[in-house]
Amino acid sequence: MARIAVIGAGMGAMAAAARLAVAGHRVVVYERTQTYGGAVRRFERDGFRFDTGPGLLTLPAVYRDLFVKTGREPLEDCVGLVQVDPSSRHVFADGTEVSLPNASRSGVVAALDEALGAGTGERWGAFLVRAREAWDRTRRPLLEEPLWPNWQVLADKEPYPAVPHRRLLRTRHARTLSEIGSLELRDERLSALLESSALACGLDPRTAPASAAVLPYMEHAFGTWYVRGGMRELARAVYERCVRRRVEFVFGAEVVRILEKDGRAVGVELGDGTATEADHVVAGVAPARLKALTECPLDADGDVRADPSAPRPGRFTVLLALRGGREPGAAHRTVVHPPDPQAELDFLGSAGGDEPPRPTVTVLRPDDPALAPDDAHESVVLSAVVPAGAGWDREGTVRRYTDHLLEAAGRALPGLRERVLWQEVRAPGRTDDGASDFPGAVTAPSLAAGQGRFLHPANTTRLPGLYRVGGWSHPGGGLPHAGMSGALVAGLIVEGPEFRGSQ
Template sequence: MARIVVIGAGMGAMAAAARLAVAGHRVTVYERTDTYGGAVRRFERDGFAFDTGPGLLTLPAVYRDLFVKTGKEPLEDCVELVQVDPSSRHVFADGTEVSVPNASRAGVVAALDEALGASAGERWGEFLVRAREAWDRTRRPLLEEPLWPNWRVLADKEPYPGVPHKRLLRTRRASTLAEVGDWELRDERLTALLESHALAHGLDPRTAPASAAVLPYMEHAFGTWYVRGGMRELARAVYERCVRRRVEFVFGAEVARVLEKDGRAAGVELTDGTVAEADHVVADVDPVRLRALTEHPLDEDGDVRADLVQPLPGRFTLLLALRGGRGAGAAHRTVVHPPAPESELDFLVSPGGDEPPLPTVTVLRPDDPALKPDEEHESVVVSAVVSSEVGWEDEGTVRRYTDLLLEAARPAIPGLAERLLWHEVRTPEHVEDETGARFGAVPAPALAAGRGRFLHPANTTRLPGLYRVGGWSHPGGGLPHAGMSGALVAGLIVEGPEFRGSQ
C-alpha cells in the first residue's frame, strides 16, 4: 500500500483518488479552497441555484466507468442523467433559427435542410462522416492512452481527411477548422455552428486544427446530457464515492512545494509548514503553478506545451434570476451567434482600446425545479468566452460586458428585460480564485495536429513519483477529459510505466 498525496480536489484529481483508493492505496487530497469540484460549482441565492462551471456533459461513459470500477453503485444510482433534446438551438445573425436534435444524424440533416435550405443538412452530414474518421484515428492515442514519448506523431499529421475538389481535380486537406467551414460547409450559418464548438473551449477556429472537428462529433455521436439538480451533483457524487473509498480530504490546505528525496517526489509541504510524506504526488494544478512548486525540471526541453505562460481566454458569466416560468418548448441550450464573428475573434486574440463587439453567447435554461424557488420563476446562465487581458478588476469593464451579454441573450430569452429580478456576475478572476488557474483560463481538450500546440503535458513528469492530472494535463480540459486523465494517472501508478491504457 502506497501513500499518495493529491494536490487539488478537481474532477480529474477526485477521479484518480477514487481509483487509487480502490487499488488499496492510502490517498489524501489537499485542497486550498473550502470545497471540492474545481470549476464545477454552484451559486445559490433567494431560492435560485446556478451551475457556475460546465452546464452539460458529453461522454457520460467516462463517469459510468469510474463508478463501475470504484464501487457497486452505478452512476445512475447516484445522479439522474437526462439526455437534452434538442441538443442545442442556434440563433444566427440573420434571424434564422435551427434546433439540432440530440444524437440523430437523420434528425440533424432534416432540421438543417428545413431551416437553412436544401443541401445544408447533406453538407453537415458529410462533414460528420469525415469528423468521425478523425475521431477514429485519434481516439485511443489522444484520449485513452498516456501521451506517447513520440507525441510528435500526433502533432505533425492532420487526422482530418482531405476532400476531393472537383474544380481543382485534386484532394485538398484543411489545416484549420475555419478552412473546413469555408471549403466544405459553404454557408456562413453552418460555419458559425461548427466554429461555436471550438470557441466554447476558448479556441480560435482560424488557428485551431481541422481535427477540432471531433468536438461537434462527440456531441453528435454520444449525445448531450444534463445532471438533474445541476452539474454540481456530479461533483458531489464523485466526492462521496471518494469518501466511501476512504480517501481523506483536507480543505483550506494550500501546498507550498513538492518535496524531493533520492531523486523522486517524496510528499508536500503546506503553506503552514505542515509536511505530508508520500510515495507518489498527483497534482491537479495549473502548469505554471506546478512549476513553481518544485525546482526540478518537469519536461524535456521543447516538450509539448511546456511553456503555457501566455494568458488564455476565460469565461464571463451572468447568473440571471427571472420572474415568470420557463415556458413550453424552451431549449435547454441556445447559442446566439453575433453579426461580426471575425471582430469577436480579433478582439479575443488582441483586445484593444475599442469597445468589444457582441460575443457569441451560450444561454442555459434547464427545466429543473431544483434550481428555482417555484414554477413562477426561472434560473438562467448566460456565458461567453472572453479575453483574460481586458482588466476585469475595472467596474466599467464588467458593466460593459454585462450589458453586451444581456443584449446578445435577448433572442434566446423572451421578455428578458422585464423579467430580470437580479443578476450575479462571474469574471475570469472568480475562476482564478476558485481553481487557481492563471488568468481564470479554461483549458481546452487536447487536439491532434497543429505542431503540438493543442496537446497538453504528459501525465508523467521528469521527477519520478510526480504526476499531472486534470484539465491542464493530457488529455486536456472538459468534464469527460478530466475523468479520463484520472483513469490514466491511476493506471500509471498502479501498473507502472508499462501501462498503455484500458483495453
C-alpha cells in the same frame, strides 16, 4: 499499499483518488479551499441555484466507467442523468434559427435542410462522416492512452481527411477549422455552427487545427447530457464515492512545496509547515503553480506543447434570477451568434480593448425545478468566451459586456430584461473563490496536428513519483477529459510505466 498525496480536489484529481483507493492505496487529498469539485461550483441566492462551471456533459461513459470501476453503484443510481433534447438551438445573425436533435444524424440533417435550405443538411452530414474519421484516428492516443513519448507524430500529421474535388482532379486538405467551413460547408451559418464548438473551448477556429472537428462530433455521436440539480451534483457524487472508498480529504490545506529526495518526489509540505511523506504525488493544479512547487524542470527543453505561461481565454458569465417560469418546450441551450464573428475572434486573440464586440453567447435554461424557488421563477446562465486580460478590472468594460450578453440573450428569450429580478456577473479573474489558479480560465481538450501547440503536458513528469492530472494536463480540458486524466494517472501508478490505457 502505497501512500498517495493528491494536490487539489478537482474532478480529475478525485477521479484518480477513487481509482487509486480501490486499488488498495492510502490516498489523502489536500485542497486549499473548503470544498471539492475544482471549477464545478454552484452559486446560490434567494432560492436560486446556478452552475458556475460546466453546464452540460458529453461523453458520460467516462464517469459511468469511473463508478463501475470503483464500486457496485452505477452512475445513474447516484445522479439524475438526463439527455438534453434538442441538443442545442442556434440563432444566427440573419435571423434564421435551427434546433438540433440530440445524437441523431438523420434528425440533424433534416432540421438543417428545413431551417437553412436544401443541401445544408447533406453538407453537414458529410462533414460529420469525416469528423468521425478524425475521431477514430485520434481517440485512443488523445483520450484513452498516456501521451506517447514520441508525441511529435501526433503533432505533425493532420487526422482530418482531405476532400476530393472531381472537377479539379485533386483533393484539398483543410488545415484549420475555419477552412473546413469555407471549403466544405460553404454556408456562413454552418460555419458559425462549426466554429462555435471550438470557441466554447477557448479556441480560435482560424488557428485551431482541422482535427478540432472532433469537438462537434463528440456531441453528435455521444449526446449532450445534464445532471438533475445542476452539474455540481456530479462533483458531489464523485466526492462521496471517494469518501466511501476511504479517501481522506484535508480542506483548507495549501501545498507549498513538493518534497524531493534522491531525484524523486517523496511527499508534500503544507502552508503550516507540516510535511507529509508519500510514495507518489498527484498534482491537479495549473502548470505555473506546479512549477513553483518543485525545484527541477518537469519537461524536456524544446517542448512545444501548450505553453503554460501563455494567456488563457476566460469565461464571462451572467447569472440571472428571473420572474416568470420557464415556458414549455424551451431549449435547454441556445447559442446566439454575433453579427461580426471576425471582430469577436480578433478580440479573443488580443489583449482586449475599451469597446468589446458583441460575442457568441450561450444561454442555458435547464428544465430543473431544483434551480428556482418555485414555478413562478427561473434561473438562467449566460456566458461568452473572452480574453483573460481585457480590462475586466474596469467597471465600464464589465458593464458594456454585460449589456452585450443581455442583448444577445434577448433574441433567444424575448422580454428578458423586464423579467430580471437580479443578476450576478462573473468576469475572468474578478471572482476568486480559490477554485482555480486562473479564475474563469477555459482549457481546451488536446488536439492532434498544429505542431503540438494543442497538446497538453503528459501525466508523467521528469521527476519520478510526480504525476499531473486534470484539465491542465493530458488529455486536456472539459469534464470527460478531466475524468480520463484520472484514469490514466491511476493506471500509471498501479501498473507502472508500461501502462497503455484502457482496452
